[in-house]
Amino acid sequence: MRLRFYNARILSLKDGFDISEGEIVVEDDRIVYLGQEKDREGEAFDRQIDCKKNLLMPGFKNAHTHSGMSVLRSLADDLPLSEWLNTRIFPIEAKMTEEDIYTMSKLSVLEYLTSGITACFDMYLTPGSIAASMDDAGFRCVQVGAVNNFSQSPALVEKMYTELNRPGSLQSYIMGCHAEYTTSLELLKELSGLVHKYKAPFFLHLAETKAEVEGCIERYGKGPLKVADEIGLFDFGGGIYHGIYLDEDDFGIMKKRGLYVVTNPASNLKLSSGICPVDEYMKRDIPVAIGTDGPASNNCLDMFREMFLVAGLTKFRTMDAAAADANEILKMATVNGARCMGLDECDVLDTGKKADMIMLDLNMPNMQPLNNISKNIVYSGSKINVKMTMINGKILYENGEFFIDETPEEIYDKVESIKKRIVNG
Amino acid sequence: MRLRFYNARILSLKDGFDISEGEIVVEDDRIVYLGQEKDREGEAFDRQIDCKKNLLMPGFKNAHTHSGMSVLRSLADDLPLSEWLNTRIFPIEAKMTEEDIYTMSKLSVLEYLTSGITACFDMYLTPGSIAASMDDAGFRCVQVGAVNNFSQSPALVEKMYTELNRPGSLQSYIMGCHAEYTTSLELLKELSGLVHKYKAPFFLHLAETKAEVEGCIERYGKGPLKVADEIGLFDFGGGIYHGIYLDEDDFGIMKKRGLYVVTNPASNLKLSSGICPVDEYMKRDIPVAIGTDGPASNNCLDMFREMFLVAGLTKFRTMDAAAADANEILKMATVNGARCMGLDECDVLDTGKKADMIMLDLNMPNMQPLNNISKNIVYSGSKINVKMTMINGKILYENGEFFIDETPEEIYDKVESIKKRIVNG
Numbered sequence: 001m002r003l004r005f006y007n008a009r010i011l012s013l014k015d016g017f018d019i020s021e022g023e024i025v026v027e028d029d030r031i032v033y034l035g036q037e038k039d040r041e042g043e044a045f046d047r048q049i050d051c052k053k054n055l056l057m058p059g060f061k062n063a064h065t066h067s068g069m070s071v072l073r074s075l076a077d078d079l080p081l082s083e084w085l086n087t088r089i090f091p092i093e094a095k096m097t098e099e100d101i102y103t104m105s106k107l108s109v110l111e112y113l114t115s116g117i118t119a120c121f122d123m124y125l126t127p128g129s130i131a132a133s134m135d136d137a138g139f140r141c142v143q144v145g146a147v148n149n150f151s152q153s154p155a156l157v158e159k160m161y162t163e164l165n166r167p168g169s170l171q172s173y174i175m176g177c178h179a180e181y182t183t184s185l186e187l188l189k190e191l192s193g194l195v196h197k198y199k200a201p202f203f204l205h206l207a208e209t210k211a212e213v214e215g216c217i218e219r220y221g222k223g224p225l226k227v228a229d230e231i232g233l234f235d236f237g238g239g240i241y242h243g244i245y246l247d248e249d250d251f252g253i254m255k256k257r258g259l260y261v262v263t264n265p266a267s268n269l270k271l272s273s274g275i276c277p278v279d280e281y282m283k284r285d286i287p288v289a290i291g292t293d294g295p296a297s298n299n300c301l302d303m304f305r306e307m308f309l310v311a312g313l314t315k316f317r318t319m320d321a322a323a324a325d326a327n328e329i330l331k332m333a334t335v336n337g338a339r340c341m342g343l344d345e346c347d348v349l350d351t352g353k354k355a356d357m358i359m360l361d362l363n364m365p366n367m368q369p370l371n372n373i374s375k376n377i378v379y380s381g382s383k384i385n386v387k388m389t390m391i392n393g394k395i396l397y398e399n400g401e402f403f404i405d406e407t408p409e410e411i412y413d414k415v416e417s418i419k420k421r422i423v424n425g
Numbered sequence: 426m427r428l429r430f431y432n433a434r435i436l437s438l439k440d441g442f443d444i445s446e447g448e449i450v451v452e453d454d455r456i457v458y459l460g461q462e463k464d465r466e467g468e469a470f471d472r473q474i475d476c477k478k479n480l481l482m483p484g485f486k487n488a489h490t491h492s493g494m495s496v497l498r499s500l501a502d503d504l505p506l507s508e509w510l511n512t513r514i515f516p517i518e519a520k521m522t523e524e525d526i527y528t529m530s531k532l533s534v535l536e537y538l539t540s541g542i543t544a545c546f547d548m549y550l551t552p553g554s555i556a557a558s559m560d561d562a563g564f565r566c567v568q569v570g571a572v573n574n575f576s577q578s579p580a581l582v583e584k585m586y587t588e589l590n591r592p593g594s595l596q597s598y599i600m601g602c603h604a605e606y607t608t609s610l611e612l613l614k615e616l617s618g619l620v621h622k623y624k625a626p627f628f629l630h631l632a633e634t635k636a637e638v639e640g641c642i643e644r645y646g647k648g649p650l651k652v653a654d655e656i657g658l659f660d661f662g663g664g665i666y667h668g669i670y671l672d673e674d675d676f677g678i679m680k681k682r683g684l685y686v687v688t689n690p691a692s693n694l695k696l697s698s699g700i701c702p703v704d705e706y707m708k709r710d711i712p713v714a715i716g717t718d719g720p721a722s723n724n725c726l727d728m729f730r731e732m733f734l735v736a737g738l739t740k741f742r743t744m745d746a747a748a749a750d751a752n753e754i755l756k757m758a759t760v761n762g763a764r765c766m767g768l769d770e771c772d773v774l775d776t777g778k779k780a781d782m783i784m785l786d787l788n789m790p791n792m793q794p795l796n797n798i799s800k801n802i803v804y805s806g807s808k809i810n811v812k813m814t815m816i817n818g819k820i821l822y823e824n825g826e827f828f829i830d831e832t833p834e835e836i837y838d839k840v841e842s843i844k845k846r847i848v849n850g
Contacts, residue, residue: 074796077751080745266733272741272743295805299804300804302807308691312691321505323697365536368495371498376499379724382807382809383791384539412788415794
């Protein structure tokens, strides 16, 4: 397949935030040309797309999510956290099959595509069926181990790590566990053994709530980041999801180990967890990526909302309207996300990079006039602006239509019957 | 004109948050039937619309905005507040003509329509050209006086109040001033004279920043709400925009005078103003409405974003995930907004009410499965879900197309040339 996108504005994010005018040529899964428009007479293309001066940019990377939880969306809003988990989420999760999670994950893929998200960093119960679902849809997914005392195991992590990380695949796998507070020290040490065996980075939920950190200090006399670091889990890098409650020593560990923090502002507000100190990470050059968290807590999977929240909450936290420059936030949602997930070929638009690319409609009222396009994406962008989402050189969403292996109606019908069985049943 | 919307889900908001299935018939500007589907054979309709089980509900009311500031969108993001106002906003505003504000206001109308907003409570410089713009577009607008020491006057307020409040018009006018900190006590007293002459409610920006309240205490030995109340500005009701920094006595005044607070969470975050204590208002049964504030500070005009923020920020503020029930927030964005703006005929869907109605697409991934539709609109809704926006019985936006007096392209072109003259010129 050979596709040409001409008459475009291009925000490559390769160096800085400048926007150029020109064209992009995609051949199979890669960008083979990005630059000024050329005379292409005589060249063969499967399709030539007039971008009408709309914007091409790298797809958003959703750096923390639980795609399979979509059946739980809006099922239990406005409840205290413990009631939400114990009386609503856990009992329903207990009834889910591998096949259910296959279908729910695909529902989330549809929503990612509407938000210009071209890859997700997914943690959930059944890595095999999640990989199958994402792969069947043509969606790029990096899974992370979800070991805890109740599900998954270091053996499963090693199995998925060796099976899923094949060159050329849309699926990949990073080692991890659910969280310190749900995983015994013994299990954590076993995982550290794997980390060292494969020299692999490691990720987990960490410092999402104050109670979690306090509980850990009670157990071990220190916070969860120190516990994890001291047993060597971060010896080959990795990162933490949430990262709201860290102390100065923790920031030192993050910096020393080259760890990423993935912030999930909508979920953190909705579950009353707190506000991630993004300014503190930025000040220390600790890279920040952005995630939606799962649809049960958020409830939506929308990178535009998350980007605005990172900006707004940081300005609020610091009481400084100049804090958290929108361009830096756009970088978090794209470049940093890709690198945090090991997707170095999908970080920016450039010749030789993977064609994971979106087109944003600038001819909508929320983008007019075009004073500062890159900043306005963060402050005013919406799913309504996503005209196209391309992953690995394939257009999966364009002008409101989906081009994956199943139709939305087929997926909705299956989700509805799962819901009847495990929620209402 | 006679229109029938059948095969619909209906969230009337008349009593509670139940959703029924049925149909709505609109005749000219009003709803003439809402209920179960009837055999309509032989009845004449200009159009019968199959809603495909999508949701009809009252349009959102944007209860605080400055529509004419759209040319300033993304012009000066990420700056400290004083630099933003003094070096960017004020110098450009000084160059705006009545005609410019006519065009900018219409650009904002386009965006309101994409967000299912059917009326706005607008405060800006040139009430005559704003009314003309909104009226030409067919958009319902309640303007509020913007008197301060530098522009407008009590005489203009009286003129607009008597001229714009005509029965059957889409335009109306409520007395008000910009804010205590920009308006002399003498002018405020003159306005109070008008309030008493016409027994009229009164609105102003109040307690948006801590510095504003502290400045007022320095000037008068008390905060701005007390200053305004003591000279009788609230003797016939009204309300305040923002209302972030109030003390216990202030809440007492709000309650006693039956005042509304209009919260603007996105703008308050982006400008580092603070978080409105919505829970404190709710606890005291002081009605809350929701606004976007202007596109220069926000930058977008999107009620979905604002609703999520009211929920999320209140849950954060109180550290209680059960605080600020989403259904109450949906009511703030519709019913409370309408009543605050004096639009009692546009508050809910019911026989005899004005047909200010929207259709939300439930067949999108962010709405599936349909566990709790009304709450999910607040937590997961997006402009992408707005299929139709109807004002006063006329469809102004449907499936991405606009049906107002000018095309988007005509408006964008005019805005571009205004921008060239007053921003770049």
